[in-house]
Amino acid sequence: MRPTATGSGLDALPLRADLRARVPYGAPQVDVPVRLNTNECSYPLPEPVAMAVVESVAREVRGLNRYPDREFTALREALAGYLGHGVEAAQVWAANGSNEVLLHLFQAFGGAGRTALGFTPAYSMHPNIAATSGTGWVDGHRGAAAGPFELDAKDAAEQVARHDPDLVMLCSPNNPTGTALGLDVVRAVYEASDRAVVVVDEAYEEFARPGTPSALTLLPGRPRLVVTRTMSKAFALAGARLGYLAADPAVCDALRLVRLPYHLSTLTQAAALVAVQHAADLLGTVAALREQRDRIVSELAALGLDPVPSDANFVLFGGLRDPAGTWQRLLEHGVLIRDVGIEGHLRVTAGTPAETTAFLTALTATLQESS
Structure with missing residues (x-):
């Protein structure tokens, strides 16, 4: 039998048991x-870019009685062009911040009876999103000979092979340490499993020091590899909430199964499209x-x-x-x-x-x- 809700506040609600001990994410x-x-x-935002956003949004306001472009076609094409590395529009997905992009990935490839593996310390929302999606979480470890926050390719691959997760979360540059991953780590992690979706969170990629490689270069021939990005940091667009990813087109097809209808508003699409078109100014x-x-x-x-x-x-x-x-x-x-x-x-x-x-x-x- 399910427990009866008693008391007051959350105790009076039939909240999921696995959420009762959790606290909401929140920076002061x-x-x-x-x-x-x-x-x-x-x-x-530079004044010319801000005015371009205002003008673009203004053009869309009178049409808000209609739903937005469900496939955010123009934005996907623009983001593909910005990413380069041969990425095509069919490989791009976007949502309301990279956290929603990650949530879509957990909804599609995680869930009850499945697990995700991340290497602590890393982005604190990864295990939080795992919990909200009902996905089990495994705390992997860092600490290679090169330093306490480094991740060694062989060690990371061994952890993936041992735990056999459905999702593997990597961060490059990593939050909160700022350390970037070598592509050898990404390759080794990907090859350590024949089924795990490997997600490389590159939210801070634009700030990486010269010569730091992007996992985008590894996408060809790796249908389970996903690279996520955000416009909140380098594009100064945190208030607009726009995150995106590049992956095999089949990954985007999978995410269509879990996204809410018309999840990316007309106004968000308009603002983000202008930002991509003014990337040089914003960056x-x-x-x-x-x-x-x-x-x-x-x-x-x-x-x-x-x-x-x-x-x-x-x-x-x-x-x-x-x-x-x-x-x-x-x-x-x-x-x-x-x-x-x-x-x-x-x-x-x-x-x-x-x-x-x-x-x-x-x-x-x-x-x-x-x-």
């Missing part, structure tokens, strides 16, 4: 002068953010801390005796960064030069106060 949204906790782009801030990221790494090391070299738009840094206390004192200085739950570490987003200076000044004062 605090109104402070310097917000460097969620890896957003600190630069607003102009990437070099500036990389510079601030590298500045953070250099100056944190000079403070005696242990920053992890990053290919993303953020830096994970260790060497803190009291990370929770440091986070709180930084907040009191008007600077919001992220406690990602790794012992002795915090994570900070690369922002404008002024924001970076404010963070470094506040951190220096905080370290002096606690010494």
